[in-house]
Amino acid sequence: MSKPKYTIAVTGLNAIDSPGPGIAVIRALKEAESFDVRIIGLSYESLEPGIYMHDLVDKTYQVPYPSAGQQVLFERFQYINSIENLDFLFPNFDAELFNFITLSKRLEEELGIKSVLPTQEQFDARHKVNLFEYGKEHGIKVPFAKMVYGMNEIPAIANEIGFPLVVKGKFYDAKIAYSSDEAMKHFNKISAEWGLPVLVQEFVHGSEVNVCGIGDGNGVLLGAVPMRKLYITDKGKAWAGVSLDDENLLKVTRDLVAATKWRGPFELEFMKTNEDEYYLIEINPRFPAWCYLTVGVGQNQIEKLVNLGMGNDVEPFDTYEVGKMFIRYSYDMIVNMSEFEQISTIGEL
Amino acid sequence: MKIRKNIAISDSGFLFNPSTGDSFSINPIGHEIVQMIQNEKSEIEIIDALTADYAIDKNTVEKDLYDFINMLKTHKLIE
Missing domain, CATH: 3.40.50.20 (Rossmann fold)
Known part of the structure; x- marks a missing residue:
């Protein structure tokens, strides 16, 4: 054919x-x-x-x-x-x-x-300034966070959250602060570059793990591959990573897609604590730059998404290869x- | 004491933890100890085997073994 x-x-x-x-x-x-x-x-x-x-x-x-x-x-x-x-x-x-x-x-x-693509409501709700509320609504652990519009708000929030804390831009950038002075310095730099509000977030100790996946819009997870970055650039971008065997992380992802009826591709960023708890840090409403790893492990999620959009039959992926690495290079x-x-x-x- | 079931161990002594993505290179003695743990040897049996095979006193082996086991625990390689 x-x-x-x-x-x-x-x-x-x-x-x-x-x-x-x-x-x-x-x-x-x-x-x-x-x-x-x-x-x-x-x-x-x-x-x-x-x-x-x-x-x-x-x-x-x-x-x-x-x-x-x-x-x-x-x-x-x-x-x-x-x-x-x-x-x-x-x-x-x-x-x-x-x-x-x-x-x-x-x-x-x-x-x-x-x-x-995700719906406008999904796109807005997962925005990092709304993520804490989004997590509360859908039963997902998200580090406590508050939006800050002025430097003078920081000491009171720091008192509530404790140190270290994370100062984040609306769209990009995140810096860790160990004192109010440092947090205020980060606030000034980030607000100058990315505008207001700036997000002040509780710091979660652990290691970052990410998931690349697709939701069908009706609560079904069509594919998901968890990955841990092995090497990052000074901008925090993955230069190498490895696919993980993490059934708990897949369950959290499945539950999130079922609860939110997410439509389209996504990248979830989690912090996994030493107690094996997962805190959702960010939802990126698109495929990440490392999405070719999903092809490498046997889930061509990109192909699946096109077939979903073109109205072809799509069955969820149920396996992928664990321990497969990607290593990025310049040319x-x-x-x-x-x-x-x-x-x-x-x-x- | 058991090596966690999904840990991959190669013949060259390379360990990969697929749950965390961590990988480790262990030296030949470390590899020997890991193999003994895989074969369900007790700590005492491992100490006896190492003192029998190498010219080293029991106290040193004991101390080094517990250090090594703690390291395996820290990296969640044994349960």
Whole structure:
């Protein structure tokens, strides 16, 4: 039987030292057994390496930054779709998800572009500023946290939480503080970069473990692979990791997906304490950059997500290989100036 | 005292704990001790075996063995 061929648009082509997930997603799509693909890269910057990886990306179009608004984005998709006839869209950045979630219905109904994304409510509720409440609502342990709008609020909260504590940006960055002075210093730096509020969170001792998975939107976990980072960069990004055999962690994940009816891909970040308790630190509403490990251990979750979106039959994965590692590497490509010129000037390559 | 059931131990003395992702390289004596624990030898039997095979006094073996066992416990390799 011949396989269908889907044209799939993917963002997150920034395979740099703190990589977006796009290239990992594309590798997984290329290895899908149930369909063939034509890959359309969507880039924001002219130097995103994926633009120039012609063995992985068939054609790239620049897209407007999220701040340009939804109408501008929709018009760009009308243009791209008029040439490429897209079947599926794979957004991979947190910052662009709001626009894509809002536009997903129009993209599907008016342009025939499908996607599988969390609902707006799920997307908002799992935001780190709401995560403590989200955990309480769904019976998941989440470190106690409070939103802070001014430096003078810190001593009182520190009194409540104790030291050390974690100061976190709204979208990015987290720093540990061992005194009120240090917490205030972190508050100033993080609020200047990421805006308000800043989150002050209880510090949980333990080791970080992460799960990459998919929820079907009806409470069923379609796939999940737990991983522990073995080596991290100075930005805290995984440079190497290993798949884990952790039935308790899978149960916590299964329960969370059942309780929240999560729809789409996710990365869960947990702290596992010495007493084997799991505290949910963050829910990323997309595949992580290390998602190719799921392919390596026998769960092509990326392929599964496309099949879910395209309305094909999807059965949950029930096994994966434990003790499989990923090790990331950097690679210098040699690129002609004419290619850089083309993406920079006409926004297509 | 038992090696946890999912711990993978290679012939070269490389231990992998699939629950935590930790891995360890142990030297030949450590490997010998781990194998004896796997074969359900008691601490006394292990001490006797090591003093019989190596030119070392019992007190030193005992102290080193308990240090090693504590290390295995700390890393959740035995239960």
